[in-house]
Amino acid sequence: MVGSRNRFNCLRKWVGKDGIVPDELTYNVLIKGFFMVGKVDRAWTIMEFMRTKGCRLNGFNYATLMNGLSRDGKMNKAEEALEEMKRCGLKPDAVVYTTLINGLCRSGRTEEAIGLLEEMKVAGCKADIVTFNVLLVGLCKEGRLMEALSMVESLPRAGVQLDKGSYRIVLNGLLQGGELEKTAEFLFLMLARGFVPHYATSNELLESLCSGGMVRESADALVELVEMGFMPKLEVWCLVIEATCREKKLLSAFELLDE
Template identity: 30%
Template sequence: MAGPQTAEQMRKMALKKLTKVTKLPATNCTAPPPPPQPLPIPDFSSTLTPTTQTQLNHLTHIVKSHLKPCFTPQDLVSFLKSHIHHHPKLSHLDFHLFRYAASLDTFRHDHYTFEWMVRSLATSHRLDSLNLLIQFSASNPCPCSDGIFSCPKTEPIFRFALNAYCRVGRFDDALFAFDAMKRLIDGKPNVALYNMMIHGFVKFRQYDKALEFYEWMARDRVKPDVITFNTLISGYCRNLQFGLALEMFKEMKSKGCVPNVVSFNTLIKGFFREGKIEEGIAMAHEMIELGCELSSVTCEILVDGLCRGRRVMEACNLLISFSRKGVLPNDFDYFELIEKLCEERNVGRAMEVVDELWRKGNAPSSIACTILVEGLRCIGRIDEANKFVEKMLKEGIVPDSVTFNCLLGDMCDKGKAVEANKLRLLAASKGLDPDGMTYRILISGYSKEGRKEGEVLVEEMLDRGLIPGIATYNKLMHGFCKRKT
């Protein structure tokens, strides 16, 4: 049996050949690389550190106590789950046990043990050991493969390993595992596995390799899906190659792949980044014509792009148009647009937008409502703010206590303490718990107007434990006593 050094050399040779295959013309790409050499199983008692040796001795004792001599793969997995997986000192030795089992003449690993071991190594980031496992499984396939067909679990097992490699950018290992999997399964790999590789390349900004793998996918006669194209389009946009992203979008449609909301969102955002606002809006309309529903993200991209381009009014008209067509998502929060209008002191238009969208079923969020109330207060339109808060409360939108108290203060300053208290009662019935500041504002307002109804609020405040002491109570009542004299 070959030594560890020979196996590593053979693995590197296989990787070199695999890399060459991905770069050859289509006529030569179908030639499979040579199969990997069998992985030598090292002795369980190899030279180890004293600590590890002690742990292995402990593991050996547990194995002898709980695992019968002629154990099966299911027995081994059960033992790993119940005795090793959560053990604080032995969990990292599961691969030693796997290799030990492989060295027994009476034992043969199957998809149960392969799947468990791949998941354990991948989730614990022991990728060097995962490489050894992939080599071993490639040359020692599951017993299910002894018949006509391959083991149906092979592809899911390798998928977990590929995901682990791509997540950290170990693409040489991923390519080796991908090729080994292709030789073990029946037929062509699932498109999701190609997508996983392409996404990994794009994530680490290796766009040329992503496109190269996409071409390899075509040579393998695997039909790309919408995820394939979305990943490549996103990669081109991230690499500031928007022209190529549009070409890929055209290729996507020419190959009969229907774009989804992610495809359109990526391109709309790319148009706005390129300063092509009209094209971005046209893309949104094309999206609607094709029957693809707008998402809240789509609307966020459009509103943000138009606001950044100082085209706030156009953003208002676009949202109203979407709302009238019934395509505006109900969960879209248009607070950013309301905030922009209020910043420009165009509160009237903000009110019109909210009323229009609300009437069509697109209720504003509590944040959008708070922004609008503050905008109305800032320009002195207190009565409108009061009516708007009443509408909010009746629709079940409860304002925050700070905004609510500020509005009550403004109303009391204008001699409308009675109306302010009515608003307080309405808010309390909808779940807004008035605090001490709420009562002080109203009591002060009643006192300035010379209304004795404020005394009732003082007593209510006392009953609720909002008056810290007799001095505060006397101070609050003092204003009413002065009015009486």
């Protein structure tokens, strides 16, 4: 706490006595520092100080401010910062919007976050993969699994290139939500698009399919995963084989062993 205050005092001395004008990056370090020690009002003070000294604020400064405010539970203030940015003639970029979208999702306000995504489209600001992944986490966190599933299924058709993180977020959400049938279907879609689940998730999924009575699906999933380079834990491999045998599908078990 003292360290941040001393830095601000040094800054005022540099500007007032020495005539040194810091850049936006220097101010940003101070803004982040005050948030780290819980001095939200001081962070606002830095922004005002920048204006009075003729330093033009940029999107990075506002994104830092919004992130600090949202993490401090002051989402309304973070939204006010976005509006202030617009009034100052600054056009929010994907980083600024994503910062606020992330804060809204963390606060359980995913519907408003989706509204910001629409605002981005209207403003001609293209959302990036980070934006979509943040929204997917928010939807899964709120139990809106089918919406997250629909988003991942449809975005590539709209020209959005998702990454493995996008698929892993939704697969984990479906699995934790107990949607075994949808999880199995999504796994095959994920693999068809060239993405492999996390090692622990793959093992957990195979175990869940077996315990959920979806033996055929667990065997098919195991084959598909192995073809993508996945090697299950020994106990999971045995579990799938044993479950297949218990279902009196010996031929399937032999085929699985052969493959």
